[in-house]
Each structure stands twice: as structure tokens, then as C-alpha cells.
Amino acid sequence: MAGAVRETGSYLFDNGSAHAAGQHRCLAAWLDPVSFGALRAGGVGPGMRCLDVGTGAGSVALWLAERVAPGGSVLATDLVPLPVPVRPGLTVLRHDVVRDELPPGAFDLVHARLVLSHLPEREAVLARLFAALRPGGVLHLLEFDAEYAPVLTVPDERARELYERYQRAKLRAFRARGSHQGWGRECAGALVRAGFTGVEAEVRIGTLAPGTPQLEMQLHNTWHLREALLREGLGEDELAELRGLFADPRFRACSNVVYAVRGRRP
Template sequence: MTAATGSYLFDNGSAHAAGQHRCLAAWLDPVSVEALRAGGVRPGMRCLDVGTGAGSVALWLAGQVAPGGSVLATDLVPLPVPERPGLVVRRHDVVRDELPEGAFDLVHARLVLSHLPERDAVLARLFAALRPGGVLHLLEFDAEYAPLLTAPDARARQLYERYQQAKLRAFRARGSHQGWGRECADALLRAGFTDVEARARIDLLAPGTPQLEMQLHNTGHLREALLREGLSDDELAELRGLFADPRFLACSNVVYAVRGRRP
């Protein structure tokens, strides 16, 4: 991979990675758990968690599929995950490394495929990894939707808009499709999945929420990319102050929870 295309901006080796995953878990784990429950997770299932990050969903799954079930949690750079019976954490590149075919009853991937230029090929690989009747659960953003609702003044509004556009450009330069969340249900149908269902959710970015705290981490985690896209360190510091201002309020990205079954 090169820095221009195909590389992932959210490096698990970054000092900001733990904070990012903590915020994502606080925000999105309830959404993921609700979707997995609705999809029928139960004891004895064999599960694959792709892009497991800090492993919060994998840990929950391991508790749900016990006794007799198993969870394989994979990531390019796995973070430390507490040990659980039936849970195995493995370094794995879902784009390049093989997966066993017909091996899993359930596959979960959160905020993974939208970042991969090879997302259609990966979707086909996940389809093949499911046994007939197995279910794929995806959770993805439409990150092209993130309107500002209130701000202290016109400068703050302009700066927040520049920040959002800089992020989008940085991800697009690496082959990420930041609007893929609204397309992934159709992508599942085209990949051969049946019984495809989708739910959408929007939250608020307000001071003190994990949704907005994640943006604080982004100003550090994505600093080099944001600087390349035209922001300055002074403006990033100004954004951090804005995110602590009680007059700031914005909509989150649209969160899509989508699932489909391999016939």
C-alpha cells in the first residue's frame, strides 16, 4: 500500500487509538448489540468479527455463543483483548489473507468495508466464509452527512465545515467511500445475500458525548492528513475549543446497521 491510496488513516499503533475505540464502543456497541440480537445470535454459533479493534463486540459475542460456540476476532493490528473462553484474536488482512469457506454462522464487520477500495471483493469473500443460512452483520456510516446545528458564530461554522470536508478528502484519497453506508444494503443484494434488512440512526454531537469526544480524538489522530488537506495546527486547536463550547451542536453521521443471509 502507498500513503496515497489504500492505507488506513486510523492506525491502531497511534497514541489516539485507545481513545478512539473507547468512544466508538460507547457510541456504537449498543447499536451493534441490538442488531446482533435481532439477527438471532445464540449459543453454539461460530462467529467471525472482522476489524475487531479493541474487541468489545467480539467479547460480547463470546459471551452470547457460549457454551459450545467460538469467535475469531481479526484485525490488521489487533489491540490487546481480554481472554475469554472460545475467543481467538488473530492478525489478518481481510483483503489479502484467505478465510475458510463455509465456516461461520455469523460474520460481523463494523466500519471496515467503506474504507477498503476492494470492498466488493471483500464482500464476496465474507459471503463465501458463511455457511448456507449464515448471517452477515455490517455497521457503516454515511459520513457525507454531518450537518452543523448550532455554533457560537460564523467563523466557527466555517471552520467546522472545512474540517468535515478535509476529513472527507483525506479518506477519499485512500480509496474510502465515506457515503457507502447508504449503499451497503444494495451491495449485499448484489452480492447474493437474501433477507436483507437495514436500519438507520442519527445521534447528536454535543459536548460530553462519546460522539463528539471521538471528533476530539480525530483532530489528533488525523492531524497529519488534516494538515495536508489545508487545516493548520492553530485551527485544530480552535476546533478542540469549539467542541467544548456548549453552544456547539451537530448531527452525527448516519449509522446504518445492515444484515443479510447467505442462501
């Protein structure tokens, strides 16, 4: 996931936060199996040149580096790169995919997870990623539909109402920064419009329950997004109540819908 989401002069998710490492750990535990399965199905192999946009803590970049050896390479980029273990063929670069140049036709495979939905310039970035691929190269995107998140079971109606207010506050905070949290359901169509062929999409949904990385990520969000949630009308006491709710075995909700989408540059 990208290390930061732009707001004028500030970031909503910041890799400098004390909570960033926990967030990336939860995302990796939840989404790496989905990403790795999609990359295998898309044909990753030795000698390939790969670009991992918004690499975060680097779990996908490290996995790719192992699969493209010997002879391949992985360029892992982020606005604020986190420390990533050294691997042969792996380069980590501070890079802004909106503003900084990418070499044209340089990559066999481009991967971006939870990046484009956060960028108001997502359609222009998609065109840049298309241009960075060689003919026949494959783009892999993983995105959420976070607008769909119904509650399944709660201890009481107050808990339901509080969780639903929390979800609405998060969406308002993201929208204020140009993020489209429902873009996952639209990204396959965006790839077609951008000129990609053979576009395929895999859709998954899970359950938020105590002990799952999906719900642990929500717990981290109450800390990581604390300032934004307070600005959107939640109180400190309500955030504390949410943290208690997320530990309650009676709580269940649907996870975000996960879309793993890929397309090929003709």
C-alpha cells in the same frame, strides 16, 4: 472498527497511535448498543461460530463470545490487533481481509463494523465474507454515511465555516485512500447484489454535543488524523480552535448517519 486504513506505505487510522485507545473507547460507547441490538435481532446464540472482522479493541468480539458459549467460537481479526481480554472460545488473529484467506462455509455469523467503507476492494471483500458463511449464515455490517454532517448551532459564523472545512478536509483525506465515507447508504444494495437474501437495514442519527462519545470521537480525530488534516489545508491553530469549539456548550451538529445492515446467505 478496523485498526488501519491503507494508504501506500502508511495508515490513516493506526492502532499504534497514542490516540487509538481513545478512539476505540468512543466508538464502543456510541456504537456498541447499536451493534448488540442488531446482533440480538439477527439471532446470535449458544454454539454459533462467529467471525468479527476489524475487531479493534474487541468489544463486539467479547460480547459475542459470551453469547455463543457454551460450545461456540469467535475469531476476531484485525490488521493490527489490540490487546483483548482472554475469553473461552475467543481467538484473536492478525489478518488482512483483502489478501488473507478465510475458510469457506465456516461461520454462522460474520460481523464487520466500519471496515468495508474504508476498503477500495469492498465489493470483492463482501463476496469473500459471503463465501465464508455457511448456507443460512448471517452477515452483520455497521457503516456510516459521514458525508451528511450538518451543523445545527454554533457560537458564530466563523465556527460554522471552520467546522465545515474540517469535515471537507476529512472526506478528502479518506477519499485519497480509496475510502467511501458515504457507503453506509449503499451497503444494503451491495448485499443484495452480492447474493444475500432477507436484507434489512436500521438507520440511526444522533447529535454531536459536548459530553457525548460522538463528539469526543471528533476531538480524538483532530489528534489522530492531525497529519492528514494538515496535508488537506487545516492549520495547527485551526485544529486548536476546533478542540475549543468541541467543548463549547453552544455547539451542536448532526452525527454521522449509522446504518446497521444484515443479510443471509441462502
